[in-house]
Amino acid sequence: MRTEKLYYDYFSANPYNAEIMEIRYTGEQKAALVLDKSIFYPEGGGQSADLGSIQGAALLDVREEGEEIFHIVSAEDARRLKPGPAECLLDLRRRRDYTVCHTAQHLLSGTILRITGKATVSMRLGEQICTIDVDSPVLSGETLLAAEDAVMDAIEENHSVIIHLCPPEDISRFPLRKAPPKEEDAIRVVEIEGNDFSPCCGTHCTSTGQIGILCILGAEKYKGMTRVSFIAGRRCLEESRLLRKNALIASRVFRAPIYETGEAALIQLEKSVRLERRLGELEETIAENEAIPLAAGADRAGTAIIVKSYRDKGMEELLRIGRAAQKKNESLYVLASETDLKFAAFTRDKSRDLKALFGKKMESLGGRGGGGNGFFQGLFGNAGDLAAFMESLQEGETE
Ligand SMILES: [Zn+2]
Numbered sequence: 001m002r003t004e005k006l007y008y009d010y011f012s013a014n015p016y017n018a019e020i021m022e023i024r025y026t027g028e029q030k031a032a033l034v035l036d037k038s039i040f041y042p043e044g045g046g047q048s049a050d051l052g053s054i055q056g057a058a059l060l061d062v063r064e065e066g067e068e069i070f071h072i073v074s075a076e077d078a079r080r081l082k083p084g085p086a087e088c089l090l091d092l093r094r095r096r097d098y099t100v101c102h103t104a105q106h107l108l109s110g111t112i113l114r115i116t117g118k119a120t121v122s123m124r125l126g127e128q129i130c131t132i133d134v135d136s137p138v139l140s141g142e143t144l145l146a147a148e149d150a151v152m153d154a155i156e157e158n159h160s161v162i163i164h165l166c167p168p169e170d171i172s173r174f175p176l177r178k179a180p181p182k183e184e185d186a187i188r189v190v191e192i193e194g195n196d197f198s199p200c201c202g203t204h205c206t207s208t209g210q211i212g213i214l215c216i217l218g219a220e221k222y223k224g225m226t227r228v229s230f231i232a233g234r235r236c237l238e239e240s241r242l243l244r245k246n247a248l249i250a251s252r253v254f255r256a257p258i259y260e261t262g263e264a265a266l267i268q269l270e271k272s273v274r275l276e277r278r279l280g281e282l283e284e285t286i287a288e289n290e291a292i293p294l295a296a297g298a299d300r301a302g303t304a305i306i307v308k309s310y311r312d313k314g315m316e317e318l319l320r321i322g323r324a325a326q327k328k329n330e331s332l333y334v335l336a337s338e339t340d341l342k343f344a345a346f347t348r349d350k351s352r353d354l355k356a357l358f359g360k361k362m363e364s365l366g367g368r369g370g371g372g373n374g375f376f377q378g379l380f381g382n383a384g385d386l387a388a389f390m391e392s393l394q395e396g397e398t399e
Pocket of ligand 1: 102103106203204
């Protein structure tokens with residue numbers, strides 16, 4: 001049966017009484033309610049469906065199929081309902097949000113077309129961010145700022161938004177921004193007075209002032225075009241609150257006025273880069289100093305195995321010490337970190353196969369690891385196994 005469409009004119013949080021004509025179960029989880037008349041916008045034209053409730057059942061989606069509008073609810077909710085009168089409640093905040101974003105999109109697309117001559121090819125009204133794809137490989141920052149300002153002018157000038165229902169044969173009287181749909185009895189043309197004419201089936205404000213504000217968030221290249229992201233209306237307020245919350249934290253951290261936190265963050269970043277560089281230099285110096293007594297244990301031929309366990313040094317530090325030590329002579333250094341339960345073996349003599357030397361013993365004591373000529377490292381499950389492995393090396397069992 002045909003559902004009478006009331007959603008274009010119904011912008012209210014007040015309950016509306018409709019009639020449930022039919023309940024169709026569309027699977028185990030969901031059911032579609034068919035009403036005699038609907039205040040709920042069905043998904044279409046780039047705009048998401050309205051939400052709300054019908055006789056207490058939460059709406060999950062609204063879809064238009066042919067002449068009918070299906071109001072999707074959970075099968076569990078549907079089982080509590082029966083055909084007859086039903087109270088419909090519209091989620092007005094959500095409807096207004098999409099209506100504002102949709103009207104803002106027309107205004108932005110029309111404005112970019114007027115300023116640059118470039119058309120909008122497609123658009124999406126997301127839950128958080130809206131985007132349009134403009135048929136231009138690049139849009140400069142200045143162009144986007146100019147578009148944003150021109151849109152704000154149009155919002156402040158509060159132009160009327162007029163809906164025309166036009167038979168297809170007369171459609172040429174409107175300077176449409178995009179091609180009208182085919183095979184429709186009456187084409188719905190949305191006019192923003194003095195700005196834009198666009199065929200569209202979505203919900204729209206009645207004047208541009210209701211948009212309140214539009215903010216362009218950025219632009220990126222997309223398939224040879226430019227994808228411009230934006231928010232409008234209350235979303236700008238929500239974003240402003242979020243940005244302020246973050247800026248206040250940054251302001252406290254950097255001890256800078258809220259509008260200078262970006263600059264303060266850059267100065268802090270430069271400072272930490274310098275400190276990190278200095279820290280790296282100091283760590284190398286420390287490793288170098290640790291390596292001196294270690295290398296002193298080498299015999300003249302430089303073939304000794306120098307074994308040492310460290311109680312409170314991590315493996316990262318031992319790798320630095322080992323690299324510094326192997327520069328000093330041909331000895332083989334085996335250094336273990338008791339905190340990390342790891343060891344590493346180093347020698348600059350690349351002809352020594354360290355896997356052959358340590359692999360089997362390490363595995364027999366429960367360790368895992370790998371390496372080859374000149375370098376080998378391993379990990380043990382507990383301190384006792386690592387200690388046993390290191391002791392076995394000191395006893396010279398590997399030789
Ligand atoms: Zn529209």
